[in-house]
Amino acid sequence: GQNIDQPTEMTATEGAIVQINCTYQTSGFNGLFWYQQHAGEAPTFLSYNVLDGLEEKGRFSSFLSRSKGYSYLLLKELQMKDSASYLCAVAAGNKLTFGGGTRVLVKP
Amino acid sequence: GAVVSQHPSWVICKSGTSVKIECRSLDFQATTMFWYRQFPKQSLMLMATSNEGSKATYEQGVEKDKFLINHASLTLSTLTVTSAHPEDSSFYICSATGNPNTEAFFGQGTRLTVV
Numbered sequence: 001g002q003n004i005d006q007p008t009e010m011t012a013t014e015g016a017i018v019q020i021n022c023t024y025q026t027s028g029f030n031g032l033f034w035y036q037q038h039a040g041e042a043p044t045f046l047s048y049n050v051l052d053g054l055e056e057k058g059r060f061s062s063f064l065s066r067s068k069g070y071s072y073l074l075l076k077e078l079q080m081k082d083s084a085s086y087l088c089a090v091a092a093g094n095k096l097t098f099g100g101g102t103r104v105l106v107k108p
Numbered sequence: 109g110a111v112v113s114q115h116p117s118w119v120i121c122k123s124g125t126s127v128k129i130e131c132r133s134l135d136f137q138a139t140t141m142f143w144y145r146q147f148p149k150q151s152l153m154l155m156a157t158s159n160e161g162s163k164a165t166y167e168q169g170v171e172k173d174k175f176l177i178n179h180a181s182l183t184l185s186t187l188t189v190t191s192a193h194p195e196d197s198s199f200y201i202c203s204a205t206g207n208p209n210t211e212a213f214f215g216q217g218t219r220l221t222v223v
Contacts, residue, residue, distance in 0.1 A: 033211065042201055042214040043152070087151055094140055094157060096203070096212050101151035 004099035006088050011105045012078055020073045020102045022088030030091040034062050034073045037085045037101070046073065046086075078106050110136045112204045114215025121192055121222055129187045129218045131202030137182035138204035142212065143175075146199040158185050192222040 003025040012018040024032070031050035035043035049055055049064035049071060061074040075082055083106045088099040111134040121127050131141055140159050144152040156172075158164040158179035166172045176188040185204075189196055199219050203212040 040199075040219075042217045044214075045211050048211060085151075094159070095154065096142060096205075097154055098144075098152045103149075 004088060004090055004097060006086075006099045006102045008100065009103045009105070011107060012075075014078055014080060014106055014108050016078050018075050018078060018104060020075070020086050020088075020104070022071045022073070022099055024069050024071070024088070024090045024099075026069075026090050026092045026097075028092045029066060030093070032062075032064055032071045033089040033091065033096070034060075034071075035087040035089060035098075037087055039085075043087055075104070080106050080108070082106050110134075110204075110206075110213045112138075112202065112213045112215045114202050114218055116218055117216055118219040119221070121220070123193055123222055124191055126188055126190045127192055127220060129189075129200055129202070129220075131185045131187070131204065131215050133183045133204045133206075133213070136204075136206050138185070138206060139182065140205050141179055141185040142203045142205075143177060143185075143187050144201045144203070146201060146217075152201060155187075189220065192220070194222045196220065197222045 006022045033048050034046040037043040047062035054063045059076045064071045085101040085103050087101045089096050113132045115130045143155045146152050154167050155170045156164040156166045158177050160179050160182050164177040179185040201217040202215045205212040
């Protein structure tokens, strides 16, 4: 099975930076995804890492260290609309398993 | 990105009845589809993984006789909640991928309420 851990909640101020960590234990690792989910909606894709290092995509960046079983999602220049849940998901074998999700609240 | 259509988006049914939820990949062939359940303020819990033409693989604790999954074609998978009870009320989401190492695309989700 897989063990995927991420913080439950984080609060940050508009314009600031927030880093959401995700640790995992798995066998047959095929990559790690980050999704954003607003309440009552389906998740939307943010990033995919399969090799170690940092992937930057506009205000969002994602980092992966396979040897440490660790990833983070970095949100820069936070906007109010970034208030949402952020889901870390690990692909292993033929399966995509989600962590518990981190609710991020952006305050003015 | 690719489009996955899930239908219906919401359904209310009486306790004891069955409900079928459809998940279609509109512009790609989905070799694998996943079915998730999400309770309020919780993350997505994987229920089962289905591959076209073969039986679904259910996660531990998910009753295969209660949640019937059919993946008869490369563009359609269905989840039937049989003899639904109020505790089955939840948000059900499907996702589809043509390749296990690439992004999985999500349907819009189905909010099921059993009364």
